[in-house]
Amino acid sequence: xxxxxxxxxxxxxxxxxxxxxxxxxxxxxxxxxxxxxxxxxxxxxxxxxxxxxxxxxxxxxxxxxxxxxxxxxxxxxxxxxxxxxxxxxxxxxxxxxxxxxxxxxxxxxxxxxxxxxxxxxxxxxxxxxxxxxxxxxxxxxxxxxxxxxxxxxxxxxxxxxxxxxxxxxxxxxxxxxxxxxxxxxxxxxxxxxxxxxxxxxx
Numbered sequence: 001x002x003x004x005x006x007x008x009x010x011x012x013x014x015x016x017x018x019x020x021x022x023x024x025x026x027x028x029x030x031x032x033x034x035x036x037x038x039x040x041x042x043x044x045x046x047x048x049x050x051x052x053x054x055x056x057x058x059x060x061x062x063x064x065x066x067x068x069x070x071x072x073x074x075x076x077x078x079x080x081x082x083x084x085x086x087x088x089x090x091x092x093x094x095x096x097x098x099x100x101x102x103x104x105x106x107x108x109x110x111x112x113x114x115x116x117x118x119x120x121x122x123x124x125x126x127x128x129x130x131x132x133x134x135x136x137x138x139x140x141x142x143x144x145x146x147x148x149x150x151x152x153x154x155x156x157x158x159x160x161x162x163x164x165x166x167x168x169x170x171x172x173x174x175x176x177x178x179x180x181x182x183x184x185x186x187x188x189x190x191x192x193x194x195x196x197x198x199x200x201x202x
Contacts, residue, residue, distance in 0.1 A: 009122040011088040014071045016054070016123040018132050019092070021114050022062035029061055029103065029113060036154045039063070039099055044167065046095040049074075050088045054169045055136045057155035059143060064136045066123070068169075092118055131193050133173065134186065150187060157187065 009017065023029045030036050036058050043065075047053070050073055055066035073087050100113035123129050137157040141149035150157055160170040161180055177183040 007119045007121055008117055009120050011069055011085040011120070013069055013073070013084050016066065016068045016129060017120045018123060018136075019065040019067055019118065019120045020063060021096070021118040024112050024115055026061055029063075029099075030058065031107065035103065035106075038102065042095055042098050046091050046098065048167060050091045052169050053156075053167065054173055055133045055156045055160075056168075057136045057139045057152075059139060059154075060145070064139060066129075066132050066136055129176070131191075133176075134191055135193055137187060138191075 011017065030039070039058060043053075047067075051067040051069050053065060053067050055064075057064045069084060069088060073084050096114045096118070103113060104110060123132055137155050138149045140146050140152040140155065146152045149155070156168055156170075159166060159168055160173050161184065162170075174180050174183050177186055
């Protein structure tokens with residue numbers, strides 16, 4: 001069993017991470033289609049200044065992101081944020097707070113929405129990166145939401161092969177798999193992945 005420290009890795013410049021989180025009560029964090037879009041908008045606003053997104057999936061009560069921290073970050077002079085880990089963590093905190101406030105107002109609920117601390121694991125080798133792209137995209141099928149994850153609307157699988165401009169690092173992902181056709185072929189196969197203990201707090 002992996003150590004808990006693996007899932008609260010410290011953010012470092014230029015490195016890749018699997019970032020994920022779940023609701024505190026395991027209840028849905030999305031109850032309307034517009035919630036998914038709003039979460040993505042908030043994520044773009046708060047996270048784009050500090051990281052790049054390579055893959056993502058929004059599920060009923062949790063989400064997954066595959067990200068790379070930018071090579072350099074701007075320190076916030078008006079705060080005590082003075083290192084990359086604090087800056088990136090603060091950005092995620094603002095995302096969670098912003099989304100939770102809007103969702104609580106919509107649902108008439110109060111209190112925290114997301115577990116704390118949010119989980120992040122360093123992706124430190126090529127195979128891990130490949131596995132993680134597939135793992136994130138296949139998550140809806142793994143959890144029984146769809147029979148074929150390639151039809152699920154709230155993941156980056158289809159966005160990566162969409163020609164429309166996007167901040168998503170789609171070209172880099174396609175190049176990683178050897179092009180669009182090989183990306184599609186890889187996802188068309190069923191891959192056995194190592195069991196990931198996501199270390200969610202109960």
